[in-house]
Amino acid sequence: MTTTSAGTPAPAQKIRKSRRKSTWLTRGDRFWLIVLGGVPAVVVVGLIWIPALVTVGLSMTNWDGFAPLSDSKFVGLENYRQVTTNYPPFWPALQHNLIWLFVTFAIPTVLGMFIAVLLDRELRFTRVYQSAFFLPVVLSLALVGFMWQLIYSRDQGLLNAMLGLHGDRAIDWYGDSKVNLWAVLVAASWRHTGYIMLLYLAGLKAVDPSLREAAAMDGASQTRTFFSVVFPVMRPINIIVLVVTVIESLRAFDLVYVINKGRNGLEVIGALVFSNIVGEGQRIPFGSALATIMLLISLVFIVIYMVAIMREEKR
Amino acid sequence: MSRPQSQAEYLASLLPPSVAGTQFGRRALFRGALGVAAAGSLAACGGDSGDSAADTKSATGVVTFGSNQSDEVPKAAYAKVTDQFHTANPKLTVKTNTVDHNTFQEQINSYLQGSPDDVFTWFSGFRMRFFAAKGLAGDISDIWPDMKGFSDALKTASTGDDGKQYFVPFTNYPWAIFYRKSVFADKGYQVPKTLDDLVALSKQMQKDKLAPIAFGDKDGWPAMGTFDQLNMRINGFQFHMDLMAGKKPWNGPEVKKVFDTWAGLLPYHQDASLGRTWQEAAQSLQQKKAGMYVLGMFVGQQFPKGAEQDDLDFFTFPEIDSAIGSDAIEAPIDGFMMSKRPKNEAGAKAFLKYLATPEAEGVSVAADPTVIAVNSGADTGAYSALQKKAVEFVGSAKNISQFMDRDTRPDFASNVMIPAIQTFIKNPKDIDGLVNSIEKQKQSIFATDS
Numbered sequence: 001m002t003t004t005s006a007g008t009p010a011p012a013q014k015i016r017k018s019r020r021k022s023t024w025l026t027r028g029d030r031f032w033l034i035v036l037g038g039v040p041a042v043v044v045v046g047l048i049w050i051p052a053l054v055t056v057g058l059s060m061t062n063w064d065g066f067a068p069l070s071d072s073k074f075v076g077l078e079n080y081r082q083v084t085t086n087y088p089p090f091w092p093a094l095q096h097n098l099i100w101l102f103v104t105f106a107i108p109t110v111l112g113m114f115i116a117v118l119l120d121r122e123l124r125f126t127r128v129y130q131s132a133f134f135l136p137v138v139l140s141l142a143l144v145g146f147m148w149q150l151i152y153s154r155d156q157g158l159l160n161a162m163l164g165l166h167g168d169r170a171i172d173w174y175g176d177s178k179v180n181l182w183a184v185l186v187a188a189s190w191r192h193t194g195y196i197m198l199l200y201l202a203g204l205k206a207v208d209p210s211l212r213e214a215a216a217m218d219g220a221s222q223t224r225t226f227f228s229v230v231f232p233v234m235r236p237i238n239i240i241v242l243v244v245t246v247i248e249s250l251r252a253f254d255l256v257y258v259i260n261k262g263r264n265g266l267e268v269i270g271a272l273v274f275s276n277i278v279g280e281g282q283r284i285p286f287g288s289a290l291a292t293i294m295l296l297i298s299l300v301f302i303v304i305y306m307v308a309i310m311r312e313e314k315r
Numbered sequence: 316m317s318r319p320q321s322q323a324e325y326l327a328s329l330l331p332p333s334v335a336g337t338q339f340g341r342r343a344l345f346r347g348a349l350g351v352a353a354a355g356s357l358a359a360c361g362g363d364s365g366d367s368a369a370d371t372k373s374a375t376g377v378v379t380f381g382s383n384q385s386d387e388v389p390k391a392a393y394a395k396v397t398d399q400f401h402t403a404n405p406k407l408t409v410k411t412n413t414v415d416h417n418t419f420q421e422q423i424n425s426y427l428q429g430s431p432d433d434v435f436t437w438f439s440g441f442r443m444r445f446f447a448a449k450g451l452a453g454d455i456s457d458i459w460p461d462m463k464g465f466s467d468a469l470k471t472a473s474t475g476d477d478g479k480q481y482f483v484p485f486t487n488y489p490w491a492i493f494y495r496k497s498v499f500a501d502k503g504y505q506v507p508k509t510l511d512d513l514v515a516l517s518k519q520m521q522k523d524k525l526a527p528i529a530f531g532d533k534d535g536w537p538a539m540g541t542f543d544q545l546n547m548r549i550n551g552f553q554f555h556m557d558l559m560a561g562k563k564p565w566n567g568p569e570v571k572k573v574f575d576t577w578a579g580l581l582p583y584h585q586d587a588s589l590g591r592t593w594q595e596a597a598q599s600l601q602q603k604k605a606g607m608y609v610l611g612m613f614v615g616q617q618f619p620k621g622a623e624q625d626d627l628d629f630f631t632f633p634e635i636d637s638a639i640g641s642d643a644i645e646a647p648i649d650g651f652m653m654s655k656r657p658k659n660e661a662g663a664k665a666f667l668k669y670l671a672t673p674e675a676e677g678v679s680v681a682a683d684p685t686v687i688a689v690n691s692g693a694d695t696g697a698y699s700a701l702q703k704k705a706v707e708f709v710g711s712a713k714n715i716s717q718f719m720d721r722d723t724r725p726d727f728a729s730n731v732m733i734p735a736i737q738t739f740i741k742n743p744k745d746i747d748g749l750v751n752s753i754e755k756q757k758q759s760i761f762a763t764d765s
Contacts, residue, residue, distance in 0.1 A: 065424060066449045086755050089734055154590050155599075168586075175533060175590015177741060260533050264589050264737045279421040280442075281729035283760070 052295060059288035079289035090290075093267035096181055097297075100188070100268065101249040108189040109245055112196025117226065119197070120204040130201070134194040145258035148187045149174075177265025184266060188255055192248060196241055203237030204230070239308065246301045250294070269294045371458065371668060374661035375406040381432035382411050383419035392682035399678065400669045407662050427451040433657035434666055439472045439648035440717030441559065442725065443482045446652070447475035453653035456480045458664050462671040464690035468715050472648055483651045483667045486679055486686040488612040489705050490540050490645040490718070491629040498525075498603055499628075506630045510548075510576070513633045517583035520606040528580070529605035530588040531596030532740060535733035538588075539719035541609050542736060543645050544632040545573045552643035552714035559722040561761040566750040574750065576635065578743035589737060611647070612705055615685045624684070627701055631708070643714040647721055648689060724760060731756045 025033070059079050063072035083090050115133055119126050136144065151158045152173035160170045173183040207230050215225040231238075253270030256262040262271025269290060276287030384393050390413060397409040412432055419426070419436075426435075427446060437443060446452045456479040459470070465484065473482035498504070502523055507513040517527035532538040546555045550569045557563045558570065585596060585605060597617035599605040608614060609632065618624045634641040651670055657663040669675055676688035681697060687705050695706055709715065720728040735753050739746070 066428070066451070082759050086752075086759060088738070088752055153595075154587055155595065170587070172587035172590040175587050177589070180590075260589075261535065263535060263734055264741070276726075276730060279729075280423055280725040281727075282424060283726045283730065 055288045055295075056292050058285050059292045061285050063285055065282055065284050075285075079285050080293075082286065083289050083293065089263070089267040089272055092265075093262075093269045093272050096266070096268050097250065097252065099181065100185065100252045101246065103185045103189065104192060104245050104249045107185075108192040108196050109241060111189070112193045112241075113200050115193070115197045116200035116204060119201060130197075133197050136191045137194045137198075139191075141254050141258060144187070144191060145255065149259075152183055174259055175264070180259075180265045184255055184259065188252070191255075192245075195244070199237055199241055199244070200234070203234040206237075207233050239305070243301075243305055247298075250298055250301075269297075371661055371665040374404075374659070374665045376659050376662055377408050377410050378434060378657075378659050378662040378666045379432035380409050380411045380666070381419075381426070381435035382413045383416045383436045385413055385415045385419075388682050389679065392679045395678050396670070396675050399675070400666060403669065404665060407665060409666060427654065431654040433659055433663035434651055434653055434670075437482070437650065437652045438717070438721050439482055439484060439650060440721035441723055442717075442721045443473075443652065444475050445724065447477075447479075447481040451655050452481045453655055453657060453660070453663070454479045454481060455483070455653055455664065455667060458668055461668055464673060464692040465671070466691065466710070468712070469648070469689055472715065472717070473650075481652055483671050484648045484689045485650040485670060485676060486683075487646045487648040487689050487709065488686045489629075489708050490544065490609070490611045490647075491631050491708070492528075493600065493608045493610060493612075493614050493627060493629045494606060495600065495603060495626050496628045497626050498606060504606070507633045509633050510635045514580070514583070516606075517580075521583070525603075526585040526599065526605040527583040527607060528585065529596040529600045529608040530584040531591035531593045532588045532737065533590055533592050535729075535737060536720060537593045537596075537610065538736045538740065539728070539732065540611070540645065541577065542573065543716060543719055543722075544609060545577055545635070546570070547643045547645070547714075547716065548632060548635040548639060548641060549573050549576060551639045552716065555643075555716060556722065559716075559719065561723070561727075561757060565754040565757055566747075570750055571746055574739060574743070574746045577739070578746070581740070581743055588740060612687075612701070613685045615701065620684075625700060629701075629704070629708075642712055643716065644708065644712040645716045645718055646709050646712070647718045648715075649686075650689075727757060727760045731760065 060074055060076055061069075061072045062075050062078075063069055115129075119129055123129070139147075149157075154160060154170050154172040154175065157173070159173065160166070163171075165171055171179060174180050211229050211233065212225055215229045220228065251270050252268045253262070253274065256266040256268055256271055257274065260266055261275065262268055273287055273290045273294060275281065276283050276290060380397065382390075382393055384390050393411065393413075397411060401408060414422075423437075423446075428451065437446075443452070452475075454475075459473075459480045462483070465473075469484050470480070473480045473484055475481045499506075502519075504516060504519070505512070507516050520527040530538075543555065546558065546569075549572055550558075554563060554569060558565070563569070585591070585599065588596070593610060593614075594617055596605070596608060597610065597614045600608045600614070601618050601623065612629075615624055615627055618627055631641050631644060651667060653660075653663050653667060671690065673688065673690045673692040673694065676690050676693050680686060680688045680693070680702075684699050684702060687693075687698070687702050687709070689709075691710070695703060698706070716722055719732060723732075731753060735749060739749055
């Protein structure tokens with residue numbers, strides 16, 4: 001999100017400069033160029049960069065959220081020290097975010113691609129299957145949480161009943177911190193697979209059929225055709241899927257928050273930021289420090305993405 | 316911060332404390348001059364804003380009322396309350412702004428710092444004192460003597476750190492150990508008076524294939540109630556309040572003993588509690604799968620009205636130390652506050668005075684049978700047996716606490732204590748590590764409130 005919108009004003013300015021040299025711009029042209037370049041720039045700076053910098057700034061104060069901001073003191077990296085040394089949920093949260101990232105790559109991405117390839121072969125009822133797989137993506141979060149609650153509930157849930165686990169042998173899917181993260185990841189994967197499937201379906205439709213024909217003529221098997229010809233051609237889609245997956249796992253928040261507010265084995269950084277910033281229990285500087293840490297982690301991936309995109313453009 | 320008694324004082328209060336407090340001279344003279352001028356003009360008008368009793372009687376206009384009662388039943392009850400107020404005071408109209416219950420709580424900070432309604436719903440305890448201390452609530456000490464039917468305990472529960480009253484109590488509900496009369500009668504169980512009795516009863520229940528104590532802490536807060544009860548029985552009410560206020564260490568022998576005792580009781584609690592909501596735990600009591608449940612009276616919401624609700628009964632958490640006894644109880648009070656600078660102060664006070672009457676409380680209590688009115692003059696004729704017992708229970712208590720998330724800083728309660736108690740339930744063995752971690756986090760949080 002950040003990267004794509006942040007990129008817009010720059011090309012617009014480039015165009016303006018180069019055109020000014022070569023052709024005479026009317027007053028109207030200039031007006032529209034300023035508006036079209038300026039408005040997104042103001043929006044990006046005002047809604048993304050200023051709040052981000054304010055967050056970084058607040059994370060180094062001891063503001064209580066009530067007194068005038070000028071009364072608060074600069075405390076340097078004290079909040080970061082507190083986060084890393086004195087806040088038990090932090091390290092588990094970081095670990096869970098990483099697990100989330102790997103699992104989202106390993107399961108929904110692969111599964112989504114596989115389903116997309118199958119559906120691309122114009123099966124009967126393909127649209128029914130497509131809708132079925134895509135349905136979880138459009139469902140409201142409250143509904144998703146509720147559905148999985150019916151499946152995972154220890155005493156009244158479907159899963160324990162199907163596995164024949166009763167009484168003391170029943171598994172507490174959401175309450176036992178040894179299993180609940182994996183249970184939630186299944187639910188999250190279920191939701192994410194449909195999205196990946198749709199992206200790949202769109203990508204597969206865009207692949208030139210003559211490429212496949214040529215590969216077939218050369219005697220390549222279907223698997224070989226896919227991995228050697230089709231998959232590399234879908235590079236733009238692959239990059240989108242990569243970015244979507246990274247973003248999805250970094251902002252992992254909604255499902256765990258619906259389940260138990262991101263506690264007891266379901267700590268993720270997004271949930272910690274939320275519970276420290278919003279509501280009565282707010283500790284704005286502390287939450288800001290957590291948010292800044294999250295921003296730094298995201299920046300690593302954003303930089304990788306930007307580098308990849310720029311290399312592409314140079315070629 | 317006292318309420319300004321004159322226009323001059325009001326204007327003076329607008330000066331930042333750094334200016335108003337330390338410098339005497341030009342500004343003080345200016346303030347004095349204003350005071351003289353204001354006194355003169357007020358005398359000319361023939362009014363005196365200092366006498367609030369006269370004010371509330373002659374109040375007119377609109378009072379705005381911010382309500383968190385967004386559910387249908389209490390919302391209708393509140394509408395009835397405001398209608399009756401209007402009938403009794405035709406010159407005053409109450410304009411109610413209802414906000415979704417959870418949203419109201421989440422946004423209370425920005426709400427009070429923005430332009431809040433004249434009167435708003437809130438809770439007693441630290442949650443009230445916190446906003447009073449931050450200067451975000453209006454002092455109502457002047458109308459407190461006019462409110463009849465409130466015990467000293469209720470007055471204390473409505474008083475801020477500066478000794479002034481900021482809160483009008485309305486309804487409350489006790490926390491205790493709830494059980495089904497029919498189950499106790501069938502099996503011949505006796506209400507336990509001491510901790511040993513409770514353990515013996517729990518063992519008997521286990522033999523009878525009952526989970527002795529229903530337990531659900533998925534939402535994080537219900538287990539706080541068990542901690543509060545144990546701490547008040549083991550260390551007494553005053554220690555509990557000091558601990559909540561951050562004045563006592565969490566890693567001292569007192570708190571360790573609380574967790575130790577709790578660890579001894581955990582085998583009698585329903586297992587897998589971290590995946591169960593309080594509603595599910597309450598249902599296991601209702602379905603006679605569990606024998607007892609430490610919870611607030613709202614446990615009755617999970618019992619069908621009629622015979623099932625009538626079967627519900629409770630007893631106080633048993634005595635642990637005979638020197639301390641068991642007359643400190645937990646009974647959170649819900650009520651009202653006035654914002655710091657109401658647009659219609661006289662009207663707001665008139666409305667608050669009305670809300671303090673037994674009649675106003677009666678309307679609300681009839682709508683929800685799991686709460687009781689706090690005013691001793693309230694009509695209890697229509698009360699259920701449970702409500703009647705709760706009135707007596709709360710009335711005879713020596714000390715009343717409000718619940719952990721109302722008695723301590725909200726950021727400490729939700730960001731430190733909820734994860735800490737859940738960690739304890741998962742691993743009751745490492746109590747030293749637990750209390751040291753709580754104490755370290757407490758110090759960093761309470762230190763920010765300089």
